[in-house]
Amino acid sequence: MSFSQLAKHTGQQWQDLSSGDREQWQSGAAIGKEAYLKNLKLYKETDKHKEYEHYLKDFKSKAASNTVRDPLGETSQDSTSATFAISSTASPNLKLKHSSPSQASFSDVASKHTYQPCDEKLCSSHSTGSTSSESLSRANQSPETPTSRVQYLPSQTSACTPTTPSSSDCSSNTSHTSVYSGSPEIDSGQVKCQLQTFDCSHSEDARRPPGVNVSWTTISSDFAFIDHIMKLYFYWENPNFSTLSAKIFLADFRSGRDVYCSAALVNAILALGCRLSPYTKSPNTTDESVIAGDLFYAEANMLLDEESVPQLTTIQAMSIMSIRDAVCGRQSTSIFYSKESIRLAVDMNNLMEFDSAQAMENQAISAGFWGAFALDQMWSLLTGHLPFCSRDSPYVLTLRMSIGTRAGDLSPPEESFGVCISEAQTxxxxxxxIIHDSFYTLHSRHTNQYTTEVKLLYQKYIEWYSTLSDDLRLGLHFAPSIIFMHIYYHFAVLLLLRPFIGIPAVDTSIPVEDICAQSSDSIAILVACYHRLYNLQRTPTFLPYIILSSGIANIISNSPSPNQLHADVTNLENMRHSHAFAAKALEILIGLDESSKEGG
Incomplete structure (x- = not known):
């Protein structure tokens, strides 16, 4: 691909460059291309490449010879059993509006943009302690209503919607229903969510429902427990840094195929999902000190070590293992798994040729690639290090070219809380x-160009926010993943501008300190809203990291807010029992606050 084509995909700003700048970029691109082709030629002569070629041929042959069954259309003939299904509730296709980059000055952009953490409805509902009836009706939906991502539907019912048994029904059927059949009620003051009951009373094997014919883990044979953990993972964790397509994965999980599912991936998912469950002990032992999540993690780690040839599921499993280590506060191990995941994804991207006819294969690979990439950007924000891939990497180009591909091309778009999942992921x-571009822009420019670059980067964030559809704006929808996406946006803006507080290189027309303060306040308000709706026992993995960074920004500001510091400490205190890093973040934040008071 020529550099002009690359520029067209990445920014469409090639025509704005002078002839001298074009020659410089063309020369650099030619040198880079020559070096890349040379290294690729050497790599193709190695045994590792030959093994990988063999794997890819086997992968494509399996994908071509097997047809994935739609689990929505499969039901058991046993009226008392349950089936594994994905919700495919149809909804209108929601398209984002794309606006061309504005040439207005930074001050104009800042003046026109109302910098609020959320919609006025959300802010008012938080301040008054109530929300609109329409908003609460959406927020009060159970995670296992027909709009949820993953459902376990009764096989023969008059309707296709699951029903939650009454308390009397539950009490009368306690002998037939597993203790893990549904997660306990989530009482957050306004929202009470109870997961669908999993009834396996009269199946031949009460530990495994019909249709699931493979045991993917040796840690537990209690499928009701595995079912419980899987539901928690796909509702609370997968939408944020999604590394797999739920429908494709679950179809292979049920059928026993190892194309888009593997034992290492299943164990990694269960290891991460266990932190969301109140049932932390292993169901196969009476030893109170044995934690189920640790056992699943150890088995996943062992299986990854035994893999001789990396696969797509290896990339996905490593991304999930990285997130699990982040929960436990093992930052170095988490970063290692994250880097290994994206490194393998880059290698696979260099070797694979994407066929538009293989829609399912492309969808699964795209999910794995994007999950590794998004996770790498998160760790780059937290550590300040450059991302793994350069801006002109073929891997990044592949991601940019796939950004417009809807994740639900194979079926009606999945929904959660009435929000189109594919649109939110896009x-x-x-x-x-944008975060990836920010790092390489700021690290590749001279100091005297910071003012211009910061203006342009901040304008990109503003434009991204302005293109959000009404369904992705707060005030109408309160899905956990949507709230976290807004928190992540403000966190990225905060870390973009925080290094420039008090630096003369950035002119006074940029209200850096004010924007950072607004971002920090926005994060605090959004976390408070999340707390009111769901409590903080089940939170996105990186939320404590974001709260810590926001709290540090508040402490080092010229006018720190004691109320925000108290809120940050309270939030971390509420999360520490289900999130190991929250306890570390709490100690760091309190220590920094005491040090600042002693020094000030």
Whole structure:
């Protein structure tokens, strides 16, 4: 691909460059291309490449010879059993409006943009302690209503919607229903969510429902427990840094195929999902000190070590293992798994040729690639290090070219709380690309160009926010993943501008300190709204990291807010029992506050 084509995909600003600048970029691109082709030629002569070629041929042959069954259309003939299904509730296709980059000055952009953490409805509802009836009706939906991502539907019912048994029904059927059949009620003051009951009373094997014919883990044979953990993962964790397509994965999980599912991936998912469950002990032992999540993690780690040839599921499993280590506060191990995941994804991208006819294969690979990429950007924000891939990397180009591909091309778009999942994921991916571009822009420019670059970068964030559809704006929808996406946006803006507080290189027309203060306040308000709706026992993995960074920004500001510091400490205190890093963040924040008071 020529550099002009690359520029067309990445920014469409090639025509704005002078002839001298064009020659410089063309020369650099030619040198880079020559070096890349040379290294690729050497790599193709290695045994590793030959093994990988063999794997890819086997992968494509399996994908071509097997047809994935739609689990929505499969039901058991046993009226008392349950089936594994994905919700495919149809909804109108929601398209984002794309606006061309404005040439207005930074001050004009800042003056026109109302910098609020959320919609006025959300702010008012938070301040008054109530929300609109329409908003609460959406927020009060159970995670397992027909608009949820993953459902376990009764096989023969008059309607296709699951029903939650009454308390009397539950009490009368306690002998037939597993203790893990549904998660306990989530009482957050205004929202009470109870997961669908999993009834396996009269199946031949009460531990495994019909249709699931493979045991993917040796840690537990209690499928009701595995079912419980899987539901928690796909509702609370997967939408944020999604590394797999739920429908494709679950179809292979049920059928026993190892194309888009593997034992290592299943164990990694269960290891991460266990933190969301109140049932932390292993169901196969009476030892109170044995934590189920640790056992699943150890088995996933062992299986990854035994893999001789990396696969797509290896990339996905490593991304999930990285998130699990982040929960436990093991930052170095988490970063290692994240870097290994994206490194393998880059290698696979260099070797694979994408066929538009293989829609399912492309969808699964795209999910794995994007999950590794988004996770790498998150760790780059937290550590300040450059992302793994350069801006002109073929891997990044592949992601940019796939940004417009809807994740639900194979079926009606999945929904959660009335929000189109594919649209939310597309917006999250666009935000990840802006974050990636921010790092390489700021690290590749001279100091005297910071003012211009910061203006342009901040304008990109504003434009991203302005293109959000009404369904992705707060005030109408309160899905956990949507709230986190807004928190992530303000966090990225905060870390973009925080290094420039008090630096003369950035002119006074940029209200850096004010914007940072607004971002920090926005994060605090959004976390408070999340707390009111769902409590903080089940939170996105990186929320404590974001609260810590926001709290540090508040402490080092010229006018720190004691109320925000108290709120940050309270939030971390509420999360520490289900999130190991929250306890560390709490100690760091309190220590920094005491040090600042002693020094000030």
């Amino acid at each position: 917006c999250f991916r666009k935000l990840s690309l």
